[in-house]
Amino acid sequence: MGSPVVDCRLLSGWGRYPTVESRSVRPEKREGVQSLVEGGSRPMLARGAGRSYGDAALLNGDGDTVLMDRLNRMLSFDSDTGVLRAEAGVRLREILEVFVPRGWFLPVTPGTKEVTLGGAVAFDIHGKNHHRDGGISNFVREIELLTADGKTVTCSPEQNKKLFCATVSGAGLTGIITEVALELRPIETAYVAERTLKADDLGDAFALFEEHEPNYLYSVAWIDCLASGSSMGRSHLMFGRHATPDDLTSKQRQDPLGYEPDHLASLPFDLPEGVLNEHTVKAFNKLYYARQRKRDKRAVVGIDPFFYPLDAIGDWNRMYGESGFVQFQCVLPMEESYDGLKEILAEVQESGLASFLAVLKRMGPPDGGLLTFPMRGYTLALDIPRREGLEDLLLDLHETVARRGGRVYLAKDAYLRPDTFREMYPALEEWLEVKRRIDPENQFTSAQARRLGIEP
Ligand SMILES: Cc1cc2nc3c(=O)[nH]c(=O)nc-3n(C[C@H](O)[C@H](O)[C@H](O)COP(=O)(O)OP(=O)(O)OC[C@H]3O[C@@H](n4cnc5c(N)ncnc54)[C@H](O)[C@@H]3O)c2cc1C
Structure with missing residues (x-):
């Protein structure tokens, strides 16, 4: 499995403000992420491609930023249902390169293809078809979420629904998404x-x-x-x-x-x-x-x-x-x-x-x-x-x-x-109930969560 690489680096979001120095860990495989969470008493936060603009993917002060970019394997594809199962560090660009020539497109896409699946789910991203189809979570059939107790929980609109709803749009604060099953859209042309x-x-x-x-x-x-x-x-x-x-x-x-x-x-x-x-x-x-x-x-x-x-x-x-x-x-x-x-x-x-x-x-x-x-x-x-x-x-x-x-x-x-x-997010209290249950010690946090006072 190999130990994840650890270093200290300056990180920022796409807007290049704020910048924080953070201990960063880059696991090669899912087992590496698992052992980090199991052995971790320090705060931590998953980071995808860093395409969020501000401080959502930053961890200031004590803690480990878990860089997810090595977890970028596509695992399976079912051409009957169009469901792709892939690790959370896969970028949308990589999906397009493999699947557009085969007649499949993303069901929802933001204005850049340089985001990861994990980052896309963590903010339940919307695209130019939101008025028709809603956010990407409407096409997420399942996610594998590594939670603070070191267990992997399968969440979907049917299974562990509350945790699913707290994780899509939950900005990485319920755990680390390791795998996503996403239903692609059939297309006839590129x-x-x-x-x-x-x-x-x-x-x-x-x-x-x-x-x-x-x-x-x-x-x-x-x-x-x-x-x-x-x-x-x-x-x-x-x-x-x-x-x-x-x-x-x-x-x-x-x-x-x-x-x-x-x-x-x-x-x-x-x-x-x-x-x-x-x-x-x-x-x-x-x-x-x-x-x-x-x-x-x-x-x-x-x-x-x-x-x-x-x-x-x-x-x-x-x-x-x-x-x-x-x-x-x-x-x-x-x-x-x-x-x-x-x-x-x-x-x-x-x-x-x-x-x-x-x-x-x-x-x-x-x-x-x-x-x-x-x-x-x-x-x-x-x-x-x-x-x-x-x-x-x-x-x-x-x-x-x-x-x-x-x-x-x-x-x-x-x-x-x-x-x-x-004031803007009235379901915060309901979200916090899930957070208290799943991460009572507030292991998963971010500079943004700290600024906004989001804690169990
Ligand atoms: C040019 C541009 C255009 C954009 N257009 C749109 C748009 O049209 N619609 C839209 O909705 N957004 C848009 N965005 C924003 C972008 O889609 C989101 O910020 C997305 O979350 C970025 O994904 P990322 O992989 O870069 O994640 P990061 O920026 O690295 O992280 C974002 C959040 O996801 C969490 N996260 C990342 N990976 C995981 C994981 N594996 N498990 C748990 N949590 C994780 C992080 O902790 C953080 O809270 C745009 C951004 C850019 C730069």
Whole structure:
């Protein structure tokens, strides 16, 4: 089995803030994780690919960060049911590379394929099909969870259901997910039939979402969050469905399931602070909005440009310089969405803290996880560089979101305060009941859990 490698290293999330020095352990096999938990009296936390933005995958102070990336074996696949069983450290990219050419796709995917299965389940990630299918937990048939007593518990929507609901969306705080059985989606081609529409303002964007969503599995909008006045909320909406062979050009039809992942280049250094300021970002957003001349455009595009445009530039997070950035993502109930989003956009604009094009999406009802993020309404995600005034802005935004009955997504967060968090996550007490039963000594914790006061 071999002893896991141990070292001390600086770790951060995708936003590069905060950074903590942490003792890291990298087990090679499941038995290695098991012996760590069995012999462990120190706090610990599983870490996947570190694609959460803030401090959810960080452990500050005393404790071991368990790096899961060596546990990346695919174990079995049933082509009748489409269920893939794999270790939790497998990345979504690896699944795509093996399964797209065989006619299978992920049932739910985030905006990057560089996340692990364990990380995806731990935040019950949502994708552009949330309004139709909900989060990834709806396709998780089973998980193997290593709990604080050193035992492996099988959890599913039928077996140990309460623990399943506390683990999907539980941010690694119920134990270490070692294995996941995930139902994949059959596809006929490796292409997406895409329709892009331009919206002149927020009202227009909402109307277009409502009109076109019933016809498409996927939908999302890139919104220019610096456009103000009568243009506030102007956006590009993108709808998509998996293309059938009939949608393809004769060239594409020669190899309908051919999948060549995009990877152009990595950003080799940090950009100097200040390159992204209100003026450069405003100019970029304007150009981006003007790029598509036609109001309504159709195309058949590959999986990567549709789902993962940002993955084409490796390490794009370095664009924000050494200080890093924060992604603010909130969801507001449907009835609060229009006024609430306008209020949020105005607050961001007033702060002068520039943000690139932001992402707007309509969500379906909450999922089964006790700390589920989604709710029926609109979610807005925007990146903000870490500069003076950021914390004040975020605290104002959090207050606005809470007042309107919405939530902030913990996978992106580094600044939420305990009282606001409790207000936003009303099932916390129910979740804590499971935590007290399964991990009474609070062995599994994180910098985020400590900041938010999450303990049994
Ligand atoms: C460009 C980009 C786009 C994104 N788009 C979306 C999106 O559209 N929708 C969405 O929902 N999210 C999105 N995310 C966020 C991302 O999907 C989540 O943060 C996800 O949890 C990251 O997975 P990871 O493997 O990197 O996990 P990490 O960031 O390493 O960890 C995240 C959490 O999972 C826990 N964890 C990881 N592995 C395990 C394990 N084996 N057992 C138990 N707990 C574990 C960690 O303790 C931590 O709490 C995006 C992130 C990026 C960078």
